Amino acid sequence: MSAIEINNISKTYGTTTALDNISFNVKEGELFGLIGADGAGKTTLFRILTTLILADKGSASVNGFDVISQYKSIRNDVGYMPGRFSLYGDMTVKENLDFFASVFGTTLEQNRDLIEDIYCQIEPFNNRRSAKLSGGMKQKLALCCALIHKPSVLFLDEPTTGVDPVSRKEFWEMLHKLKKKGISILTSTPYMDEAGQCDRIAFIKQGKILTIDTPAGIIDSFGEPLFAVSANNMHTLLKAVREYPEVKNCYTFGEYHHFTVRDVKFKKAGFLSYLGSLGYENISINQITATVEDCYLKLSEL
Amino acid sequence: MFRYLLAKEFKQFKRNEFLPRLVVMFPIMTMLIMPWVATLDIKNINVSVVDEDNTVTSRRLIEKIGSTQYFEIKERAITYGEALESMRFGDSDLIVNIPYCFEKDIVTGQGSNVFIAANAVNGTKGSMGSGYISQILESFSREILPEPASKNSDAVNISVISKYNPTLDYKKFMIPALMSIVVLMICGFLPALNIVSEKEIGTIEQINATPVKKWQFILAKLLPYWIIGLFVLSICFLISWIVYGFFPAGNFITLYTVTLAFIFAMSGLGILISNFSQTMQQAMLVMFFFMLVFNLMSGLFTPVSSMPEWAQWIAAFIPPKYFIEAMRGIYQMGVGFRDLIPQFIILLCFGFCFNLLAIVTYRKRS
Numbered sequence: 001m002s003a004i005e006i007n008n009i010s011k012t013y014g015t016t017t018a019l020d021n022i023s024f025n026v027k028e029g030e031l032f033g034l035i036g037a038d039g040a041g042k043t044t045l046f047r048i049l050t051t052l053i054l055a056d057k058g059s060a061s062v063n064g065f066d067v068i069s070q071y072k073s074i075r076n077d078v079g080y081m082p083g084r085f086s087l088y089g090d091m092t093v094k095e096n097l098d099f100f101a102s103v104f105g106t107t108l109e110q111n112r113d114l115i116e117d118i119y120c121q122i123e124p125f126n127n128r129r130s131a132k133l134s135g136g137m138k139q140k141l142a143l144c145c146a147l148i149h150k151p152s153v154l155f156l157d158e159p160t161t162g163v164d165p166v167s168r169k170e171f172w173e174m175l176h177k178l179k180k181k182g183i184s185i186l187t188s189t190p191y192m193d194e195a196g197q198c199d200r201i202a203f204i205k206q207g208k209i210l211t212i213d214t215p216a217g218i219i220d221s222f223g224e225p226l227f228a229v230s231a232n233n234m235h236t237l238l239k240a241v242r243e244y245p246e247v248k249n250c251y252t253f254g255e256y257h258h259f260t261v262r263d264v265k266f267k268k269a270g271f272l273s274y275l276g277s278l279g280y281e282n283i284s285i286n287q288i289t290a291t292v293e294d295c296y297l298k299l300s301e302l
Numbered sequence: 303m304f305r306y307l308l309a310k311e312f313k314q315f316k317r318n319e320f321l322p323r324l325v326v327m328f329p330i331m332t333m334l335i336m337p338w339v340a341t342l343d344i345k346n347i348n349v350s351v352v353d354e355d356n357t358v359t360s361r362r363l364i365e366k367i368g369s370t371q372y373f374e375i376k377e378r379a380i381t382y383g384e385a386l387e388s389m390r391f392g393d394s395d396l397i398v399n400i401p402y403c404f405e406k407d408i409v410t411g412q413g414s415n416v417f418i419a420a421n422a423v424n425g426t427k428g429s430m431g432s433g434y435i436s437q438i439l440e441s442f443s444r445e446i447l448p449e450p451a452s453k454n455s456d457a458v459n460i461s462v463i464s465k466y467n468p469t470l471d472y473k474k475f476m477i478p479a480l481m482s483i484v485v486l487m488i489c490g491f492l493p494a495l496n497i498v499s500e501k502e503i504g505t506i507e508q509i510n511a512t513p514v515k516k517w518q519f520i521l522a523k524l525l526p527y528w529i530i531g532l533f534v535l536s537i538c539f540l541i542s543w544i545v546y547g548f549f550p551a552g553n554f555i556t557l558y559t560v561t562l563a564f565i566f567a568m569s570g571l572g573i574l575i576s577n578f579s580q581t582m583q584q585a586m587l588v589m590f591f592f593m594l595v596f597n598l599m600s601g602l603f604t605p606v607s608s609m610p611e612w613a614q615w616i617a618a619f620i621p622p623k624y625f626i627e628a629m630r631g632i633y634q635m636g637v638g639f640r641d642l643i644p645q646f647i648i649l650l651c652f653g654f655c656f657n658l659l660a661i662v663t664y665r666k667r668s
Contacts, residue, residue: 050511075513086508090317091310102306103512145508 001064003028003153003184004049009058011044011207018044019055020207026186031179033198034188035296041207042188043083046157049186050080062153076104079146083157083188085138089131093122093141096130097148104149114181115144118174136167143174147183154178156187160194172197192293203296210299215292222290222298225264228256231280240278244271251297258294307514307522311496315526321492329484329534333541336480337473340603344430348376350385350394355404363416363442367398372434386419395421396431408446466551466634474548478629479602481538482622485561486596489531490568491589493523494576498585501576516664524569531565532558551636560632560642563649564625570656571621577663596622621652 004026011019018041026032034042047053049062051071059066065073087096094108097119101108112119118140125133130141139159146154156175160168172194175185179199187198195201196215203210203218211218231237234257241250241259246266250259268285275283290298315321349367353360368375376394379385385397399417401407407414418435422428467474497520500506509519542548550557571592579585599606599613600622606614617623624645631637639646 052507052510072513075511078511080508080511082504082507082511084504084507086504088310088314088505089503090314095310095313099306099310100508100512103303103509103514105303105513 001028002026003030004032004060004062004186006045006049006060007058009045009048009055009060011041011048011053011055017207019048021058022204022207022209023058024202024209024212026184028184029179029182031175031185031187031197031199033195033201034186034204035190035192035195035201035292036188036204037190039206040204042204043157044207045204046080046082046155046186046188050078050155051075076149077151078153078155079149079151080155081139081142081146081157081159083161085142087130087138087142087145090129092127092129093133094126096141096145100145101148106149108148111148111150114150114178115147117177118147119144136163136171139163139167139171143171147178152183154183154185154187156185158188158190160189160191168194192291192296195292201292203299205300210296218292218295219290222295224260225266226288226290226294227259227261227285228253228288229259229275229283229285230256231275231283233280237275237280240275240280244274246271249298249301253293258288260298303514304518304522307518308525311522311526315530325488325492325530325534326537328487329538330541332480332484333477333538334545337476337546340476340480341472342426342603343472344427344434345372347373347396347427347431347434348394349373349396349398350377350379350388351375352379352382352385352397352399354402355400357405359405359408359446360400363400363439364398366442367435367438370434370438372431382417389419389421395427396435398435473546474634475630477542477546477548478633479626481535481542482564482625482629483597483602484538485531485535485564485625486568486622488534489527489565490572493527493569494572494589495582495585496527497523497573497576498579498582501579502581520573528565528569532561535561548633550633552632552638556637556639556642557629557632559639560625560628560646560649563646563653564621566653567621567649567656570653570660573660574656574663577660596620599623600626602626621649624648 002025006025007023009019009022010017020041022041022045034045036042044053048055049060049067051067051074054068059068061067061070062074063077065071065077067074088099091099097108101111122133122137122140122144125137130138133141143156143159146156160171163171168191175187175197179185189195198215200212200214201218202212211221213221229237229241234252234255238250238252238257241247241257246261246263248260248262250257252258272283272285351364351367353364364375367373373396377385377388379388379397382397382399385394385399388394389397397417397419399419401415401417404414404416416439418432420428420432464470497506500509539550539554575585575588575592579588595616597603599609599617600620601617602622606617606623609617628637628642628645631642
């Protein structure tokens with residue numbers, strides 16, 4: 001049985017299509033990442049799966065429970081961490097934890113082992129009001145609250161957005177630990193570099209799934225050579241590269257421009273002299289392996 | 303589980319920097335200040351006197367007018383035109399024009415005319431003011447002419463007794479009504495704002511994904527305010543007793559029973575408003591509209607029976623109207639529960655309608 005099953009789910013808000021006929025499964029014990037830009041429909045999907053809103057079409061189930069007819073069972077069984085900090089800011093760290101534990105009919109002590117690694121980091125701030133915590137601390141507290149009742153499925157909506165790089169790394173380490181404890185996790189992120197941490201990822205754009213695979217599988221499917229180029233004037237270089245007849249596609253990527261070519265027999269030397277003739281200096285051209293982001297950009301332009 | 307929800311609400315209430323103060327200060331200020339200012343008693347009418355006669359009799363009349371608490375002689379104008387000018391600038395509300403030969407005409411038995419002009423921009427003030435003045439003139443003419451002429455007017459003797467409020471104290475009319483407003487605000491609107499604030503902050507999203515049932519969530523919001531509201535109402539009783547020496551003529555059980563029905567109705571309305579509001583600002587604006595209608599159409603200040611018929615129909619759908627009727631009945635007339643059954647039942651009906659609508663329009667899972 002899959003932890004999450006989504007079949008042909010569609011949802012529109014007025015004339016805007018948030019989700020367009022989406023289907024995929026998340027296996028038990030899997031860490032599944034939903035990758036997409038803002039407004040891709042990630043939050044809408046989370047809200048449907050956590051029984052907060054109803055889909056217009058299609059069906060979905062969590063742990064075998066239907067999101068419509070068996071929503072009560074789902075609410076007892078899943079942990080949800082909304083994208084926006086949604087704990088009580090005027091209550092302390094400890095009070096929030098105790099409250100959410102009691103709402104699920106349990107106590108902090110009973111499930112302490114599950115959240116121990118995370119909780120020990122925020123325990124020194126037990127008596128601080130949660131509104132006064134830093135961004136990373138807030139996310140840790142929210143994760144603790146989502147885990148306090150030992151859910152079997154965890155929904156994390158952009159848990160690392162607005163969190164510093166160190167805390168982000170820590171956060172993913174925690175998710176791996178939780179995964180080892182058998183919890184199925186569906187998480188979303190706009191950061192491509194985090195995608196590699198997931199067992200499987202789905203690219204989502206404008207309510208449609210572009211592809212679903214393991215990070216390695218997605219990179220393999222890139223299927224053509226990729227080059228990185230840099231020179232002294234990066235701004236005009238982009239146009240120059242695009243105008244070279246053998247170049248198929250070129251886009252900025254950090255401090256480089258990445259480009260693909262029409263023919264596998266592409267010669268670096270010819271391209272170098274072309275750029276040199278245009279007056280560029282310090283030119284470097286390297287063949288590289290594609291990253292998840294390259295794949296996302298390639299797929300989303302189709 | 304409900305116990306924890308309730309504990310959370312009380313904790314948050316106590317921790318709020320503003321709410322506990324509001325809940326205590328609002329009723330106290332209302333009870334201490336409003337009965338004095340929300341009054342339709344007309345006092346301190348500014349009078350401009352044009353004394354063309356300037357004799358002992360005319361000055362005696364002016365003195366008599368000025369000696370009452372209703373009038374204040376603001377100006378002695380030389381001509382009527384001058385007095386009119388000061389009325390135009392708002393310095394005087396009433397002009398008393400005593401004609402030349404006033405004394406002489408009275409002494410010779412011809413009788414004289416005193417001309418009164420009242421500023422009727424505020425209709426009530428104008429008509430009450432000229433009414434008072436005519437009473438004073440009437441008694442003045444009796445004083446100076448104790449002779450046959452007045453004998454005829456004694457043919458009909460009028461005596462008036464003011465029942466239920468012997469001293470005609472407007473405060474006693476206002477106090478029970480002001481209490482209703484306090485209950486309306488604290489038990490009806492504050493919990494609704496609280497629910498909307500959870501929507502606005504986003505915490506409701508987290509709660510909705512838990513097994514907490516909607517009714518538990520809402521009841522946990524309402525109960526603390528109900529308890530606080532009844533406590534505050536009791537403070538109001540105390541203030542009205544200590545400060546105004548005004549003790550309800552009826553009994554407290556009736557008072558609290560009707561209050562509970564009113565709270566039930568107004569909480570329902572509050573939840574209904576919260577269902578349709580995404581932000582506190584929206585909710586406040588809607589409540590502001592309702593407050594305006596409630597204050598002006600429920601008979602709080604002006605009797606519903608003197609409104610146009612269509613307005614009376616609207617007033618019939620305003621729950622505070624019935625509660626204010628009941629409160630005044632219990633407080634001033636000592637009406638028993640049996641006589642308030644219509645009001646009680648109507649309030650309960652409102653309660654059922656509002657709460658039913660609130661449940662129907664509520665979509666936890668839109």
